[in-house]
Amino acid sequence: MDQRTPDPPLYETLAAQIETLIESGVLRVGMRAPSVRAFAAQHGGSLTTALQAYRLLEDRGALEARPKSGFYVTPRTHQDRALPAPSQPPQRATQVSISNPVFSVLAYASDPSYAPLGCTIPSTSLLAAERLDRHLARCARVHGRNYNIYADPHGDAELRGQISARALRLGHAVPPDGILITNGCTEALNIALSVTTRPGDTVAIESPTYFGLLQVLEARGLRALELPTDPASGVDVTALDKALGARRVAACLLASSFNNPLGTRTSDARKAEITRVLTRHGVPLIEDDIYGDISFGADRPRPFAAISPKADIILCSSFSKTIAPGYRIGWLAANRRHDQILAAKFALSLSGAALPQKAMADFLTSGGYDxxxxxxxxxxxxxxxxxxxxxxxxxxxxxxxxxxxxxxxxxxxxxxxxxxxxxxxxxxxxxxxxxxxxxxxxxxxxxxxxxxxxxxxxxxxxxxxxxxxxxxxxxxxx
Ligand SMILES: Cc1ncc(COP(=O)(O)O)c(C=O)c1O
Missing domain, CATH: 3.90.1150.10 (Aspartate Aminotransferase, domain 1)
Structure with missing residues (x-):
């Protein structure tokens, strides 16, 4: 009797060749795999066989098909590593006291003699820093004096126009007048909290959550109510509903997408459910969309404000994670409380630095951000x-x-x-x-x-x- 195992079908052999390219790092996550036609021609298979190989890799989660574009390498999932368990923080409002340990960690995290696994600051080589610097130098050379002024507290009009146009692409219709340029996302969060809360109030947040946000709550004398959060799907909506029914909560502060530290992508359906619950309890949502543009999937997730345009939502974001943390350019978009928001910005910093805003507006207008x-x-x-x-x-x-x-x-x-x-x-x-x-x-x-x-x-x-x-x-x- 012939004991030999039969040769695998050709499409499996072809799939294995692509897998080798991925394993060896020749094809990296997010890269486009060779076209089916080119691959078939190189390896002597028919188009159908090459396509079968690609479909097999799609089923195995190694590639994803993007309409009219081709097949792309997806992030590897490690099946043998379970996700962390959904969190179960105590359901009480807690006084925040986090700043001292945070400062000590930040001191090490910003020291280049330590291996950089601490701060989530993108290395400058990955950002578009040099291009932006060239815009800044040109702006300073050409019309620097015009920008050495107390600028409009709303921020540069062209920059607000660019941010408004980008928001519209996600279905978030916010006119430039509804946008306020801030000193990073941190100032946007501070302003949003200042118009929705008073010291001693309680703010509902994800758990675990970004320590910088806890520092902001601490500085504003706010208490944190931490919500059970599932790393796979986000905040537990039933627990949120129950928590809001049990006590007065002045605001809820959530990441729009890819929360820090969990990296969760909350579905549109769950986002809609969350805003329904918040609206029913009369609680405004402050959303932090700072990581929204860094999506590993084929699309960029929509913020809550795009999904529930009528709800009471203040969106906060910045270019700190995608272009330039050092330029300190963030923004806030709201559909109500405009006068209060402007007054808060005025009280905090009068207005933002004009020249970096102008440079950022030029950078965005010149294209290439996508x-x-x-x-x-x-x-x-x-x-x-x-x-x-x-x-x-x-x-x-x-x-x-x-x-x-x-x-x-x-x-x-x-x-x-x-x-x-x-x-x-x-x-x-x-x-x-x-x-x-x-x-x-x-x-x-x-x-x-x-x-x-x-x-x-x-x-x-x-x-x-x-x-x-x-x-x-x-x-x-x-
Ligand atoms: C979730 C989140 N929000 C806000 C910030 C701060 O943003 P910015 O530097 O624009 O003030 C960070 C920085 O790490 C962050 O991780």
Whole structure:
């Protein structure tokens, strides 16, 4: 009897060749695979066979088909790594006291002698910094004096026009007059909170959440009500409804997409449900859309304000994660409270710096932002993918990790009892910086979690640092 295994069908052999290209890094996440026609011609198969190979890889989640464009490499999913469990923060409003530990972590995170797994600051090589600088230099040369003034507190009119036009592409109709340019997303969040809350009020937030947001709540004397949040789907709507029914909540503050640190993409349907619940309870939504443009999928998710245009929503965002954190240009878009918002901006900083706004407006008008976004989305998707693979082979087997759909944060959950604060102390001694999970909550949880930043270009140093963290975690658990 012939014991030989039959040769696999040709389409499987062809699929394996593409998989090898992906494994070896020749084809990276977000890249377009060779066209079916070119691939068939190169490998001597028919068009049908090549297409069968591509469809097989689509079924396996290695490629995704984009209409009229071709097949693209998708971020790898690591089936053997479960997602972190949905959070279950205590359902009470908590006084926030986070600033001191945050400042100490930020000091290490911004020191280049530490491996950069801490701050989510994109490396300048990935951003369009030089092009923007050229616009700034030209603006200063050509009409610098005209911009050495107290500018319109609303911000540069051309820049607001550009932001309004981009919002419309997502179905968010906000006229330039409804947009206020701010000093980064942080000032936008402060203004939004100042017109919706008073000190002592409670604000509902995701959990875990970005520590900078907790600092803002702390500085404004606001209490945090942390909501149960599922890394796969976002805030638990039933829990939100229950929480709002149980106490007075002045505002709800959520990420529009790819929340920091979980990287969750909340579906449009769930976003609509969340705004329905908030409207029923009369609670305004402040949404932070800073990571929305860094989507790894074929489309860019819509913010809440586009999905529920009549709801009471203040959208906050900035160019800090996509173009230039140092220019400090953010914005706020609202469909009500315009006078209060302008008064708050006036009280906080009179107006923004005119010249950087002009340079940003010129940059956007000159085109190329979409091409730039395509490039950085691919770079960040690739970084996240490499980080996940390195964690997968280096961290203890029981480690869970998120599967971010955008942004550049990766959240790890180690077994209960693991002390990520102690790991942090050891890592700092070895000049590796990351952010321990305890900084992402006001209520004392996530001691067994940590956030790794994937915002810097991948390097041997980063890879070795992640491996070393995994070894240390293994030793601590062992
Ligand atoms: C979720 C989130 N919102 C806001 C900010 C701050 O934005 P900006 O630098 O524009 O003030 C950050 C920075 O890390 C962030 O992660």
């Amino acid at each position: 091409a730039h976004l395509r490039r950085i989305r691919q770079a960040f998707a690739d970084n996240v993918d490499r980080m996940r693979r390195t964690v997968d082979r280096s961290f203890p087997k029981a480690t869970r990790m998120t599967d971010p759909k955008g942004g550049f944060a990766l959240w790890l959950e180690l077994p209960r009892g693991f002390d990520a604060d102690a790991l942090y102390v050891r890592a700092i001694r070895e000049r590796i910086c990351f952010v321990p999970g305890s900084l992402f909550t006001a209520s004392g949880g996530y001691r067994n979690c940590l956030r790794l930043s994937c915002s810097t270009e991948w390097s041997a140093r980063i890879e070795r640092s992640v491996e070393r963290l995994g070894e240390m975690a293994e030793e601590m658990l062992g």
